[in-house]
Amino acid sequence: MSLFEGMNATASALTAQRLRMDAASSNMANVETTRGRMVDGEWEPYRRRIVTMAPQENQHSFASQLRRAEQEDSQGAAGVKVSGIVEDGTPFQTTYQPEHPDADEEGYLELPNVDPLKEMVDVMGATRSYEANATVFDAHKGMMMKTMEIGRS
Secondary structure, three states, X not given: OOOOHHHHHHHHHHHHHHHHHHXXXXXXXXXXXXXXXXXOOEEEOOOOEEEEEEEOOOOOOHHHHHHHHHHHOOOOOOOEEEEEEEEOOOOOXXXXXXXXXXXXXXXXXXXXXXXXXXXXHHHHHHHHHHHHHHHHHHHHHHHHHHHHHHHHO
């Protein structure tokens, strides 16, 4: 494993968790947005967005990675990447508000499928993961600094 592979893997996780927090913040900001986008000529409420992640793929084949790991005694840290931001397909919430301008003919209003409790749980999970990865990054940086100090001696 090269000197910076571990730091690169941790940095990719920090970036992914920051994007996860951004998506949850956007969801919370739009919790009452009844005009999210136009679908078939009618306004649809805002749809909750979810960040999906996948392992970063190395450019090498499995066999070459296996040989490399055996020779270098490496785990081949690759990191994580955001594979996409998808819209949550759960149905919209409906409430009876005949006075609202976006209510249908029967007086029902569709509200976004955003649950503030779920969003807070997502933010807490992303925050904890971000903190853990920041700690790993600092530890890796500390080990590199100690290695440099040993090299000076």
